[in-house]
Amino acid sequence: MELLRNAVRPYAWGSRTAIADLLGRPAPAPHPEAELWMGAHPGDPSRLLRSDGSEVSLLQMLHSDPTHQLGTACTGRWGARLPFLLKVLAVDEPLSLQAHPSAKQAAAGFAEEEASGIPRNAPHRNYPDPTAKPELICALTEFHALAGFRDAHRTVRLLRELDVPSLRSHTGLLAAQPDEDGLRALFTTWITLPEHYLREVMPELLEACEAHLRARGEFAMECRTVLELGADYPDDAGVLASLLLNRIVLQPGEAIFLPAGNLHAYLHGTGVEILANSDNILRCGLTPKHVDVAELLRVLDFDCGDMRVLTGQQRDANLTVYRTPAEEFELSRVHWSPQAPGGVRLDSSGPQILLCTQGRIRLSAQSSVNGSHRPESPVGGSVPEGRASPAHGSGVGTCRELELARGESVWLAASDPAVIARPVDITADGAAQIFRAAPGAV
Structure with a gap:
């Protein structure tokens, strides 16, 4: 579970305020900002932000370790892509x-x-x-x-x-x-x-x-x-x-x-x-x-x-899934209100990207030490304060937490354990929200 740094594409038809506002930057921007890309497109791949302050291209990670990052079902259909x-x-x-x-x-x-x-x-x-x-x-x-x-x-x-x-x-x-x-x-x-x-x-x-x-x-x-x-x-x-x-x-x-x-x-x-x-x-x-x-x-x-x-199809009080015939993707939306602030489990056999668009969200990666999932721990160095905590606890369960602010996104590899998402902060209009991208049915 790692934070992403994503490219902003400055096409002429874009807005000078919408993406800047989402990312918490001064608005208006100096030029139109049209698209924020999250993924491994060769033209502008996202970068994984490591706990030691280093970065690595998501595209490079997929090519170097496709099975771990994408899972066998995804690589069987799409290769290292x-x-x-x-x-x-x-x-x-x-x-x-x-x-x-x-x-x-x-x-x-x-x-x-x-x-x-x-x-x-x-x-x-x-x-x-x-x-x-x-x-x-x-x-x-x-x-x-x-x-x-x-x-x-x-x-x-x-x-x-x-x-x-x-x-x-x-x-x-x-x-x-x-x-x-x-x-x-x-x-x-x-x-x-x-x-x-x-x-x-x-x-x-x-x-x-x-x-x-x-x-x-x-x-x-x-x-x-x-x-x-x-x-x-x-x-x-x-x-x-x-x-x-x-x-x-x-x-x-x-x-x-x-x-x-x-x-x-x-x-x-x-x-x-x-x-x-x-x-x-x-x-x-x-x-x-x-x-x-x-x-x-x-x-x-x-x-x-x-x-x-x-x-969308309402899975529970918080989770909505937009089902389509596309095998390449599935989009879900998790929306919280003060009346329904409970945790939502996000599990997948394939890779996922989570994007926060409202409020502030805490992600807790649940894993076991019996071999069914690898324990979560930060990669090298200390963990930046307020961003993520190392694996802790003892016995069967361990947990790694990370908070997403509005405009932030996170990469979950196929081999990562399930994530429990909960709102930390409900916005003034009474909502918190993330979108989840994953492969469609293979």
């Missing part, structure tokens, strides 16, 4: 409209690009690795997103409400076939429109959205989104594509799962994201980066309907 990456996302500006491939698509695309000799860091490369990239985002604040194709009948209603002259024939195209095939045909038409046509259509669309807002129409949120995106990307087909997607607002604790082929864009808010440890992205728009239309169309899933919002 942590299959998930945990993040905090702080979104102040919309991300690109994008989708991710399935495992089969990723493996085939990677092999083809490798055979073609395309450098893995080339800006036009679609598949820098051969793995899928399912994702789940759980809101910490109110979180806004576009995700999945809206029911086609409802999209026809939206387009008829707007009644954009240049798009009337396109509306008729979907109205004649309000299903997956109709959506594919309309999306393909829009994403391949020449730039000069987009320059003609966009002012009409923005004017229609403004009129709908003045009339207080039922699609006000969708129209505001189009206006915001159109202001930043006036000649981008992604603005048109946003008209086809579910406009979602998550409340804290709610989540959405984004499987392969799901077209989505995060718009605003702060959330905890867990995803497969992959960089494969097929972009659609709202970005100056490479867009491969043919490959995007091959990957996209045009199944349409409401996007399911996950509230």
Whole structure:
């Protein structure tokens, strides 16, 4: 059980306050901070903070001792690779409209690009690795997103409400076939429109959205989104594509799962994201980066309907698990209130990362000395005061404790014993909270 030091990624769409506030640093930050990474991604792996003040890369630890760190089930499926990456996302500006491939698509695309000799860091490369990239985002604040194709009948209603002259024939195209095939045909038409046509259509669309807002129409949120995106990307087909997607607002604790082929864009808010440890992205728009239309169309899933919002499965008064089909990860949330301050046992046969997002949490690692678990003890040197205590006691049980403050995270190797988590401090709003990342069912 070791504390982590994690990388902050400074993308332009990030917030200057959210991550700084989470980590207890002065805000606003000098530049936008978009993502806090926790895991063993080769681009920015977390570092284990040792009790003697030294640090070691988590990626290095996995490579040097995969069975101890990851466990036999995880290494049997993923080798010496942590299959998930945990993040905090702080979104102040919309991300690109994008989708991710399935495992089969990723493996085939990677092999083809490798055979073609395309450098893995080339800006036009679609598949820098051969793995899928399912994702789940759980809101910490109110979180806004576009995700999945809206029911086609409802999209026809939206387009008829707007009644954009240049798009009337396109509306008729979907109205004649309000299903997956109709959506594919309309999306393909829009994403391949020449730039000069987009320059003609966009002012009409923005004017229609403004009129709908003045009339207080039922699609006000969708129209505001189009206006915001159109202001930043006036000649981008992604603005048109946003008209086809579910406009979602998550409340804290709610989540959405984004499987392969799901077209989505995060718009605003702060959330905890867990995803497969992959960089494969097929972009659609709202970005100056490479867009491969043919490959995007091959990957996209045009199944349409409401996007399911996950509230998680309540295991007890404190523990909620967000179950998905992804074998790479499982996200859990442990939430305490003054009415339910009891300890929660967190056990796993695989590796875990715990992140504190509210209050202060004490973690007690329970172990035995009979060989079923190795006894816990700090590695070398003295233990920093107030952070962790060495193994103590006698007889069957030993215990090592560590406290997590808001914004801090900890690595639990597969061979570590179960952890009992308890709140030390409930915040002024009456809550303490950690998120737990682990591999999914193998």
